[in-house]
Amino acid sequence: MARLGLIINPVAGLGGAMGRKGSDEPDIAVRASVEGRLSQSPERAARALDTFRVGCSVEVLAGPVLPPRGEVTPVGPATLLGTAADTEACVREMQGKVDLILFAGGDGTARDICAANSGGIPILGIPSGVKMHSGVFARSPERAGRLAADFLTDPLRRTEMVEVLDLDEEERRAGRLSARLYTVARTPLNRRGDRQNPKAGSSDTVGEMDGAIAAYLRAMKTETLYLLGPGATMKVLKDRLGGGSLLGVDLAEGGRITGIDLDEHTLIERVAGRKVRIVVTVVGGQGFVLGRGNQQISPAVLRAAGMPRIDVICGADKLAGLNPQELTIDTGDPALDSRLSGYWPVITGPGRSLVMRVVA
């Protein structure tokens, strides 16, 4: 019998209302209670659970706090610390017991869950945080609840890998906006856009991406140095070239990987004097092609490489789920961003591309 895990981060979203860029600071809960603020996450989790219950009647294990309504089985520590440790304890307890972890929180919560999710249980976010760059969030609590019900009642339980990003706190305190790619997580397929007709046989995104990558490999030129960005889609390309990193920027030439997880300085050295091409995918759920999760491909790297061509590979359904329908760049150099803005063809399948407007 399937079970659902429900994680409610009681401090998620508090930072936003308090003018913070997130709720990760250790004392945020204390300060919020002093200011008399309540997190929206329990209520949002309850809304998701309401919709979930319409389509699915399985047992729900919930913690570290409980939703204000709905029947659940409590899990987690008896006394809460008010930190990430609470979330992680719940996730550990859910291992082997649930088939999907639905959580109310933001990017930070997604990260905490992934850190403790040793069994790789699929996760799905109820948007309740301040920062939500990760690809694991549904568009609304109701959609999250419905998707969770659909997933648990679908005998095939189709999933896909998406990126989990979070703002780098140290960078942020230094005044720089910088989202780091922390990991990739398994999430129910088709969670982003709007659920498509399950009975009409939707187009096969996995097959399309597979074909796109195979076609890209065939067209790669021996003399060119390829700079390959992070992410699950790119990992498939890197694996065909002998294996590379999931979260890092790698180099490939002559049909194989020749540098793994390189930093900005190394990249600048390696691209000098070479004919370069950059390949990236859309990272996370917000439509970023440059500047989130792949900051290593910095303005300095782009200039050192002679402003090379940038190829983007991304599934059509992921693009269709973007609202507004555009991609974003934020390299930290506004002049460069506006120079790169315009229309970019994104490879969506073998012999197929979709032109997207790219804005700074």
Add this chain to the structure above:
Amino acid sequence: MTASLKNYLENSNGYHAAKWSEPVVMEMTGTGRRGVVFEDAPAPKLPGKAARKNAPVLPEVTEHDALRHYLHLSQMTLGMMGVSLFGTCTMKYNPRIGERATSEHLKKLHPLQEAETLQGVLELYDNFSDFLCEVSGMDQFIFQAGGGADAAYTHACLTRAYHASRGELQQRDQIITTIQTHPCSPATANTAGFEVITLSLEENGYPSIEQLKSVVGPRTAALMVNNPDDMGIYNPDIKEWVKIVHEAGGLCFYDHANFNGVMSRLRARELGFDACMFMLHKTFGAPKGGGGPAVGAYGCAEHLVPFLPAPVVKKDGDSYVLDEDRPQSIGRVREFWGNAPQVMKAYAWARAMGAEGLREAADISVLANNYMDWRLGKTKGVSRSNPGIDAPRMEMTRHSVDQVTQDTGCTVFEISNRMTDFGIDALWLSHEPWLVPEPFTPEAGELWSKEDIDYWIDVLEHVIAEAYEDADLVKTAPHNGPIKALTSALDEPSVWATTWRAYERKHPSKIAAE
């Protein structure tokens, strides 16, 4: 016309589809039951290995049982018998006289007869080509393609032949389309070996000229678009688009499947297009049938005529001939000259309508859409795609019930299922990928009366009200249909079976129980 919703709600019996407890025909077998038995039927002479050792396991039923069985199944088949405002498909009544005409005039002909003995049907083909040339400004039509997608494929093949004849095929390997063009354009362009570049929508509801310009160049082989597009939006920049593509050396193909709202109001050739296609099984009143007996009438301007599939019907003095001697032709796209009965039915329809009839029908289609749009604009929870734009909408509009889904959890599938309980055919939603959440796209054309349209919208409003009051009632629909909502068994290859043999293999216990 349909009776009002009030009438329906006050009549306690309402609507209910026929529902039979019908076994699979294999389960109806009674040993020795037969239809007609021919005592002296000759046994076929087969070469040794071809003859099977055991007799096939066929159902043994009487003629009467067989007839009743299939009649029951047909009665339980939903669709195309209620009110069907099925957008992008232009559902039309197919005049019975078309059946009569084909059975009287075509039944006894065969396309392999000598052309001299086929003068009547050849004349019809030639006249209809002239008619469509007049409507589109093209120079020649052929009727070989077995549907709209086949006509798009014909164009992709002509594009190849045209550029090859100019020595530019190596260079021109890209075809440009838009995300709201019917998926058959990108699909057939890919099949013909081209790379496909799809343009995305912008604020106006269609791609900007700048976006088009960003991809047009020496690699451009063709532009393949429909206009109005798959959600009824007419791109007013289309002349400029064609000019840009022509200047780069590409061809322009107009998928005219959504012709209904613009019939007699514009000509594809006058907009600059090199070729276009019409769907006879849609706009021109011929029946649609499971993707089979359809016709995509493909027409092109003089410079492409040499590449058309052969044979082309031509007038030679006083008689008509089948011109097979076409050295630059792409060859056949279908056997013989396509589906002749459909051509005859569409021709009869077109002649009966005449130029004025076409114009009136186009105007009524747009009027009906405007009326629906106005009423749906007042319907709780319904929104229109691209609400802020002023681009013209023609014969259909894409709407969304996203608000209802957000508020009640009822999706557009469930709302559509519930509407079938009122004798309404399932809604047309949208091609994929969905850019508009929870979409539906109604189209009334010139067929459906104001009463029908009102009934349809009344039912939608009624179902949305139900969703807010009792979401479960909507989610568990249909209640008055022969079957309930489909289960997820369709996703389980270990459960579903499309043949009796597979059923026996996958469900041995059920078979044993009988």
